[in-house]
Amino acid sequence: MNIALLGVTGSIGTQTLDVVRTCLPDASIKVLTGYGKLELLAEFVREFLPEVVWVPDATRASKLADMLAPHGTKSEILTGEDNLNACAALDGVDIVVNALVGKAGLAPTLTAIDAGKNIALANKESLVTAGGLIMSRAREKGVRVVPIDSEHSAILQCMTPTSFKDGFAGNPSVEKIILTASGGPFRTWAKEKIEKATAQDALRHPNWDMGAKITIDSATLMNKGLELIEAMWLFDEPLSNIEIVVHPQSIIHSMVQFVDGSVIAQLGLPDMRLPILYALAGPKRVANNFPRLDFLTAGALTFEAPDTARFPCLALAQHAAKVGGTLPAVMNTVNEWAVGQFLQDKIGFYDISALIAEAFGSYTVQDVAAIADIRNAEAWAIEFCNTRGST
Numbered sequence: 001m002n003i004a005l006l007g008v009t010g011s012i013g014t015q016t017l018d019v020v021r022t023c024l025p026d027a028s029i030k031v032l033t034g035y036g037k038l039e040l041l042a043e044f045v046r047e048f049l050p051e052v053v054w055v056p057d058a059t060r061a062s063k064l065a066d067m068l069a070p071h072g073t074k075s076e077i078l079t080g081e082d083n084l085n086a087c088a089a090l091d092g093v094d095i096v097v098n099a100l101v102g103k104a105g106l107a108p109t110l111t112a113i114d115a116g117k118n119i120a121l122a123n124k125e126s127l128v129t130a131g132g133l134i135m136s137r138a139r140e141k142g143v144r145v146v147p148i149d150s151e152h153s154a155i156l157q158c159m160t161p162t163s164f165k166d167g168f169a170g171n172p173s174v175e176k177i178i179l180t181a182s183g184g185p186f187r188t189w190a191k192e193k194i195e196k197a198t199a200q201d202a203l204r205h206p207n208w209d210m211g212a213k214i215t216i217d218s219a220t221l222m223n224k225g226l227e228l229i230e231a232m233w234l235f236d237e238p239l240s241n242i243e244i245v246v247h248p249q250s251i252i253h254s255m256v257q258f259v260d261g262s263v264i265a266q267l268g269l270p271d272m273r274l275p276i277l278y279a280l281a282g283p284k285r286v287a288n289n290f291p292r293l294d295f296l297t298a299g300a301l302t303f304e305a306p307d308t309a310r311f312p313c314l315a316l317a318q319h320a321a322k323v324g325g326t327l328p329a330v331m332n333t334v335n336e337w338a339v340g341q342f343l344q345d346k347i348g349f350y351d352i353s354a355l356i357a358e359a360f361g362s363y364t365v366q367d368v369a370a371i372a373d374i375r376n377a378e379a380w381a382i383e384f385c386n387t388r389g390s391t
Contacts, residue, residue: 001024001027001029001094001095001280002027002028002030002052002092002093002094002143003016003020003027003029003031003093003094003095003096003097003280004031004032004088004090004093004095004096004097004112004117005029005031005032005086005097005099006031006033006084006087006096006097006098006099006105006108006124007033007035007098007099007105007123008032008033008035008041008044008099009034009035009036009037009040009044009100010099010101010169010211011147011150011211011214011272012097012211012272012276012357013097013099014040015272015273015276015297016097016099016276017029017044017047017048018273018282019026019085019273019277019280020048020275020280021052022276022288022289023277023281023286023287023288024277024280024281024286026356026374027280028211029048029049029053030052030090030092030093031050031051031052031053031054031087031088032044032045032048032050032053032054032099033053033054033055033084033087033095033130034053034054034055035055035056038055038060038063038064038067039264039294041053041055041064042064042067042068042221045068045073045269046068046071046073046216047076048165049074049075050075050078051075051076051090051092051382052073052077052078052090052375053076053077053078053080053088053301054077054078054079054083054087055077055079055223056079056080057079057080057168058079061077061366065077069081070268070379073119075347076115080094080209081107082334083110083157084107084108085108086111087384088106088108088109088112088115088117089111089112089115089117093117094116094117094118094139095118095119095120095280095368096108096109096112096115096117096119096163097120097122097276097279097280098112098119098120098121098122098126099122099123099148100123101123101125101130101211101213101214102125102213102336103125103129103329103333103378104333105123105125105126106123106125106126106129106130106371106374107371108134109121109123109126109134109197110134110137110371111197112131112143113134113137113138113143114141115139116142116143117143118138118144118145118146118277119138119141119143119144119145119146120144120146120279120280121145121146121147121148121279121297122147122148122149123233124226124227124230125226125332125336126333127229127230127233127234128226128229128230128328128332129328129332129374129377130329130368130374131229131232131233131234131327132233132287132368133232133368133370134372135234135236137182137234137257138329144232145277146164146278146279146282147234147274147275147325148229148272148279148365149227149230149275150160150253150254150270150274150278151179151180151227151231151253151255152227152230152231152234152256152271152366153253153256153266153274153275153279153348154252154253154254154266154275154276154280155177155179155234155235155254155256155266156278156280156282157216157233157266157278157331158194158255158264158265158266159171159174159256160264161282161283162324164283165237167378168334170215171326172186172259173239173260174235174237174241174257174258174259175253175257175258175259175261176241176242176243176256176257177231177235177237177240177241177243177254177257177374178244178245178254178255178256178257178263179223179224179227179231179242179243179244179254180227180244180245180246180247180253180254180255180303181221181223181244181245181246182205182218182247182250182305183217183221183246183247183248183306184202184219184221184257185201185202185203185204185205185207185217185219185220185246186201186202186310186312187246187248189310191310192352194310194349195349195350196244196348196349197219197348197349198345199216199343199345200346201337201341202216202219202220202263202342202349203215203219205218205219209226212334212343213339213340213343216222216339216342216352217313217335217365218345219309219349220311220313220314220349220352220353221311221313221314222304222313222314222316222317222335222352223335224306224314224315224317225313225314225316225318226246226317226332228242228244228318228319228320229320229328230322232321239318239321240324241346243311243389244306245303245304245305246303246304246305247301247302247303248302248304248307248350249298249299249300249301249302250270251267251270251293251298251301251344252265252267252301253265253266253268253275254266268293268295268358268359269290269291269292269293269336271290271291273288276292277295282361286301289345297367301304312350312353313335313352313353314355316331316353316356316357316360317331320360323365323367324365324374325367325368326366326367326368326373326374326376326377327360327365327372327377328362328377328383329368329377329381330359330360330363330377330380330384331356331359331360331377333377333378333381333382333385334355334359334381334384334385335352335356336354337355337381337385338351338355338385339352341389354370355385355388358388359381359384362384363377363380363381
């Protein structure tokens, strides 16, 4: 198995390398890309010796080359957006792990599919903004798109596929998909207290170790809204067939209810290496030494309904899922910007949802026929954010 890993220095990227290192001795890393953390990137290049390394610009390329020179590393270093897409289509690559953050992940996903590469997708924004384009093109090219999200991996495992060859969408036996949510760090907080929450408060996730952006999305429940839209496209299920329940222990990662009333759940410790391994090697099960779930010490497993009054981002995402078209792309772009502002302490927690709601009220939704429609929606959203940021 030859792997192109896009976004190696983030949480999913580093855990993917740990999976390869410990579980997949026959796998080879052909491509590594990174935006920052050059010292960490250089360390990974020296260990895995990829054919190609990508960084955004010439300045970082020069610094990386200087770091690698004493070790005689012969990896080719590329820069620029066009070359990022080329990395996703490199000859000899079997599977592209897209662990890029935000809208930057869309073009490489489509490029990889057009090149006939299978996708292990952690970049949920690709499916949120352009799920119809991605899945239809994947079907045309005979390419599989396998999720890395723990919830979507759980759903896939509940459907017990014997092969990924023919895809796994549109299962007629499925009555309902049940997405679980931890509830985030503010699950038990009163709305008045949440209003005063800082970025540091929001970054203290009770169960998962994730990057900053996705951790804030978990705190607002936007992450669950994004996953809702992602599940609609991955599994070809309507909005009405997907339910969200809060499960604070993060032991049940999601469930599938079938037409006979049976419910199958996938359980495990909150460890992203498990869905990464399943995306790379599944449906085969690969032995590993990861920690095991102990039912005698796990304690009670509880469930509750999500509270959209305290977490309005989830309701906004449900609205975007219902309307469709370019509205999810607008939502995603405004959310990315607002989360960045919140992380810099420039806006408050509830300003994130307020900005998204304001954008919804100002935007005229368009159909999505091509990637240009997505880019136009994102450009509108960026202009909207720039206007709000200057006031």
